[in-house]
Amino acid sequence: MMNLCKKQFDVFRATVFATYKEWAAYRSHMAVSVLVGPVFFIVQVFIWSAIYSTRDTVTGLTLTQMLTYYGIVNVINYLTYDSSDVDLQWHIRTGGFITFMLRPISYFYYAICQKIGHRLLALWVEFVPVYILFLFVFKINLVPANLFWTLISVFLSFILVFLTNFCIGITGFWLTKTEGLRRAFQVLRDVCAGSLLPLTLFPEFIQKILFYMPFQFIAYVPIRVFMGSYELAGISMSIPKIVALQAVYVVVMFLVYKLLWHFGTKRFTGVGA
Amino acid sequence: MIDAVKLHLQGIKSALAVRMAYRADFFISILIMLVVEAFVPLVTYLVYKNGASLPGWNMYEALLVQGVFLLSKGISFPFFFGMVWNTIYRVQEGTFDLLLIKPRSVLQMIIVTGFDSEDLGKLLGGIVLFSVSLAHVPFPSLDLWLKFAVLFFVSLVVMFGFGLILSGLGIVWIGNYRVYEIFTSISNFGMYPANIFSKAVVTFITAVIPVAMLGYIPASQLLGRPAEGTLIAVISSIIFLIVSLLFWKAMFRRYNSAGG
Numbered sequence: 143m144m145n146l147c148k149k150q151f152d153v154f155r156a157t158v159f160a161t162y163k164e165w166a167a168y169r170s171h172m173a174v175s176v177l178v179g180p181v182f183f184i185v186q187v188f189i190w191s192a193i194y195s196t197r198d199t200v201t202g203l204t205l206t207q208m209l210t211y212y213g214i215v216n217v218i219n220y221l222t223y224d225s226s227d228v229d230l231q232w233h234i235r236t237g238g239f240i241t242f243m244l245r246p247i248s249y250f251y252y253a254i255c256q257k258i259g260h261r262l263l264a265l266w267v268e269f270v271p272v273y274i275l276f277l278f279v280f281k282i283n284l285v286p287a288n289l290f291w292t293l294i295s296v297f298l299s300f301i302l303v304f305l306t307n308f309c310i311g312i313t314g315f316w317l318t319k320t321e322g323l324r325r326a327f328q329v330l331r332d333v334c335a336g337s338l339l340p341l342t343l344f345p346e347f348i349q350k351i352l353f354y355m356p357f358q359f360i361a362y363v364p365i366r367v368f369m370g371s372y373e374l375a376g377i378s379m380s381i382p383k384i385v386a387l388q389a390v391y392v393v394v395m396f397l398v399y400k401l402l403w404h405f406g407t408k409r410f411t412g413v414g415a
Numbered sequence: 416m417i418d419a420v421k422l423h424l425q426g427i428k429s430a431l432a433v434r435m436a437y438r439a440d441f442f443i444s445i446l447i448m449l450v451v452e453a454f455v456p457l458v459t460y461l462v463y464k465n466g467a468s469l470p471g472w473n474m475y476e477a478l479l480v481q482g483v484f485l486l487s488k489g490i491s492f493p494f495f496f497g498m499v500w501n502t503i504y505r506v507q508e509g510t511f512d513l514l515l516i517k518p519r520s521v522l523q524m525i526i527v528t529g530f531d532s533e534d535l536g537k538l539l540g541g542i543v544l545f546s547v548s549l550a551h552v553p554f555p556s557l558d559l560w561l562k563f564a565v566l567f568f569v570s571l572v573v574m575f576g577f578g579l580i581l582s583g584l585g586i587v588w589i590g591n592y593r594v595y596e597i598f599t600s601i602s603n604f605g606m607y608p609a610n611i612f613s614k615a616v617v618t619f620i621t622a623v624i625p626v627a628m629l630g631y632i633p634a635s636q637l638l639g640r641p642a643e644g645t646l647i648a649v650i651s652s653i654i655f656l657i658v659s660l661l662f663w664k665a666m667f668r669r670y671n672s673a674g675g
Binding site: 168170171174177178181182185188189191192193194195196197200201317321322323325326329333338339343344345 | 439440441442443444446447450451454457458461462464465466467468469470588590591593594596597599600601603604607610611612613616
């Protein structure tokens, strides 16, 4: 058991380090976020300031809360971003996936280690500079209401984003080229997750549908946990309860991944397309 | 000129033939492009449906600004903005060199071989949004249509300028597709009525980097209430194009054929 743990840790360390080093060569690409994030935010500041000039609240949120929402979306996204779907589909399409089947480690484990390495780099190249900018230049309150629950919720979101993207990547076993499907999913996910706008802006009946979908746990829930209160479709929940529900969805998504992976790998021929 | 158009048509034909190998994915991608671009109008729609508004603009007027922007993007992205990804891809792969030995200008070849069929979804979305918004505002007179046509053409000039700058960056900033995000973030300013921005920002988006020309200025003209500083924006758009061209040429001279 100890040997197995040590072996897994060695794989973890080597993959994380290699990915970090590999992407560090392209750190200037990542640093684009330091320009793009704040510019997007400035536009939001103007839009929402204009909208709020005639009223105090929109769907129960004040201007400060709205801007805080967008500020948190921005920084959390740097921590949870994932591209495992692109990588997996690329390996399947080119036939390169066969080399992973020959390796003594699972592709899933390898992919999540890669994500950790990638996000570790993003932590100081994207997250920290943008966080400081938002905090000190835009004066956005980016201090979590409860650090403990926020960390757990962001961590669960990190896993959930990976799992959902990985499942989309698995569709590559059935479909030859899945760029379209991947983009479709990304749009659906970003809109339904609250990454692009607060879900409370949607009409009541859509909010009810969104409440039962897993997407809100990707962005909306961590943001609301960060802000210290949760409410959607008229349903209010305590922070520990909504985080527990988020954990349940992570488990469900893990089972979905297992099922898809089981059937998907059986279809793999190694020929590519 | 006719020869250049023929070459461009051949490029479109070839790109479509290649893309048709994955037909289902192609049509899904077009649809997705349309849906992706519908996001900003969706936010505008939701804001107005929640009883809020952009001061001085009703929902369809605000959507018209976004419709014009999308129309401009819908024409430029498939037909010439592909020069951006094409440059980045070719420089990274090392196939940019192949264009240097062709008996045509490199810039022309980059545009011709960069036709992006999926982006036709943007054009489709632009036509729909523009038509729907226009149907809900007083129909413009012929005079307004003519002025709009001129300004819309200038908006394509600005798009071309952006294409040149991003393509130029793609020559020296190897493999960085995130330059698109730089464009998206800056061009966001052109999707909303300028009166929501501060004076300094308005000056910047009309006289320095004329992104207001991408949506707000042509749409205002069509609505019969010309934007302040329209003439300055037209002049700065032409200057922007010249500077962009010089920038592209400067970057092109720095190409070292090393790949990435």
